[in-house]
Amino acid sequence: MSYNLWYWPEIQGRGEFVRLALEAAGIEYCDCARERGTQALVDDMARYTQRPPFAPPYLELQGFVIAQTANILLYLGEHHDLAPSRLSDRLWLHQLQLTIADMVAEVHNIHHPVAMGEYYEDQKAEALRAAEQFRAERIPKFLQHFDGAAQANPGEWLIDHRWTYADTSLFQLVEGLRYMFPRRMAAIEHDYPALLKIHGLVRSLPGVAAYLASDRRLSFNEDGIFRHYPELDGA
Amino acid sequence: MSYNLWYWPEIQGRGEFVRLALEAAGIEYCDCARERGTQALVDDMARYTQRPPFAPPYLELQGFVIAQTANILLYLGEHHDLAPSRLSDRLWLHQLQLTIADMVAEVHNIHHPVAMGEYYEDQKAEALRAAEQFRAERIPKFLQHFDGAAQANPGEWLIDHRWTYADTSLFQLVEGLRYMFPRRMAAIEHDYPALLKIHGLVRSLPGVAAYLASDRRLSFNEDGIFRHYPELDGA
Structure with a gap:
């Protein structure tokens, strides 16, 4: 099965923590807004009247979505053996x-x-x-x-x-x-x-190395969470 | 069994989310730093060289501690039936x-x-x-x-x-x-x-009503997270 992952298509942001786990594990996914654009993400979010995500990223499962980065990783960890069992x-x-x-x-x-x-x-x-x-x-x-x-x-x-x-x-x-x-x-x-x-x-890790070398990995930029403003840096 | 909960003894803060769930469910716990003081909490945190909490609140279990409020509640939810099963x-x-x-x-x-x-x-x-x-x-x-x-x-x-x-x-x-x-x-x-x-x-809820009426419930104050500074308010 392949997951649908929804996140802002132009930044690494919080979505990147999910993308990296999926890529490292070789789990198939569609980075939907990268394929269909920001408006598709906005439209998709509006679909969920019952249990909507507060914000991207979110992962579509059969019949529901999981939002909150740590929550998505918790799920992936347990269901794809990316977490210990104890x-x-x-x-x-x-x-x-x-x-x-x-x-x-x-x-x-x-x-x-x-x-x-x-x-x-x-x-x-x-x-x-x-x-x-x-x-x-x-x-x-x-x-x-x-x-x-x-x-x-x-x-x-x-x-x-x-x-x-x-x-x-x-x-x-x-x-x-x-x-x-x-x-x-x-x-x-x-x-x-x-x-x-x-x-x-x-x-x-092979999955990560391949991802970083691909055009799936976006560059950091000044719309994301980690932004390089030289004036904010200092040794 | 009774849990040991460790949190700053003079504020509601993030610990209050844990206290309320424990009180509502009638789960026995020791609010340790309220009994033994702030220094006891500082000393207790220093004990954990292996898997230390980054910050209070944390809950002691047999052989390890759980920190991060949402993580503590996740555990309590699953182990005390305070969460759905699906x-x-x-x-x-x-x-x-x-x-x-x-x-x-x-x-x-x-x-x-x-x-x-x-x-x-x-x-x-x-x-x-x-x-x-x-x-x-x-x-x-x-x-x-x-x-x-x-x-x-x-x-x-x-x-x-x-x-x-x-x-x-x-x-x-x-x-x-x-x-x-x-x-x-x-x-x-x-x-x-x-x-x-x-x-x-x-x-x-009976457990919450009893808690709120007891001296276990601290008042809000200007050392906690929710602070009343009139200048920050406005209709």
Whole structure:
């Protein structure tokens, strides 16, 4: 079976965490709005009167949709064996994914600290201030947490001896932070060797390597979540 | 068995979503930091070298802890029958809870838009601007989503014919918004009758009613997530 995944067609955004897990696992999917356009996504969302997604990404299943990135990954993990089977492991995995989601929300908040619906240019002064504390305190706090999680696992990955959806998500987090904060990341990323090791391992997964080399992988850009505004970066 | 729940002892905060589900279901728990103090919580968090919580709240189980509010509720829902059994229902429930979590994060961002680690007073100008768009656009967008979800269910509750952890969470969301934005909520909350109905039903659950009347229920205050700063409110 092939899934229908719906997400904004011009950005990596939150959808990328789902795309990466699907690509890494070799699960067939249609990235529907990339084929049919933004209006098709808007129209599709309007179809769901019963249990609508609050926002993309969402995954169509037979008779219903799953929204919220971490929720989609929870489902894929359990139904495609991309997650461990032990209860404590599954909860730990989901916990890490939710913490990744928290960091992603904070990243978005940096360029939109006071008005989600307005342009970055109209809240640049506030964004400069938000970026300062994020670079100084939040990036190290989050990356230390993920690096510690990776170090504590006896295997090469975050959990167990094989990749899970949280590994592909950490890959994307490192990619995004390097794009958004190249100077800051160059200065500190080597403090998190276990995290960087996972980043490298994920990049080398056959499904991920093929995806990154394909035109299915969009480039980062300044409409997405991770945006490179040089003025927000600093070592 | 009785759970150990760890959360900051002086605020409702994110821990309150867990407390309410436990109280509504009559599940025994120790609100450990309320008994032993903040330092005990800090010390307890430092114990976990293997799979530490990123932040409270967390629930101790035999041999491990579960952190992230929505993850704790996911566990409680499945293990104490506070969630439906059908896959599509369970995913929809968790999806709603994650959307509640997103709104809670946005609420926190209003009084701390640019510097999570600094005082409100030092980012008041930014907060005033953040509150404006939140009141005008985000509150209606989120409440409409939850009201629509409630209206679409043939039963009285969000899902099915009995309460789940997302119902108790919506109760808390309405309570918090009323505390933080009394003028705004008075002006618009009646646009969301199905949501208000659930709020009333949750308040009348015997476990919740007993909890609210007890000294276990902390008051809202200006150290928590929902804070009443009159200058941030407006009809």
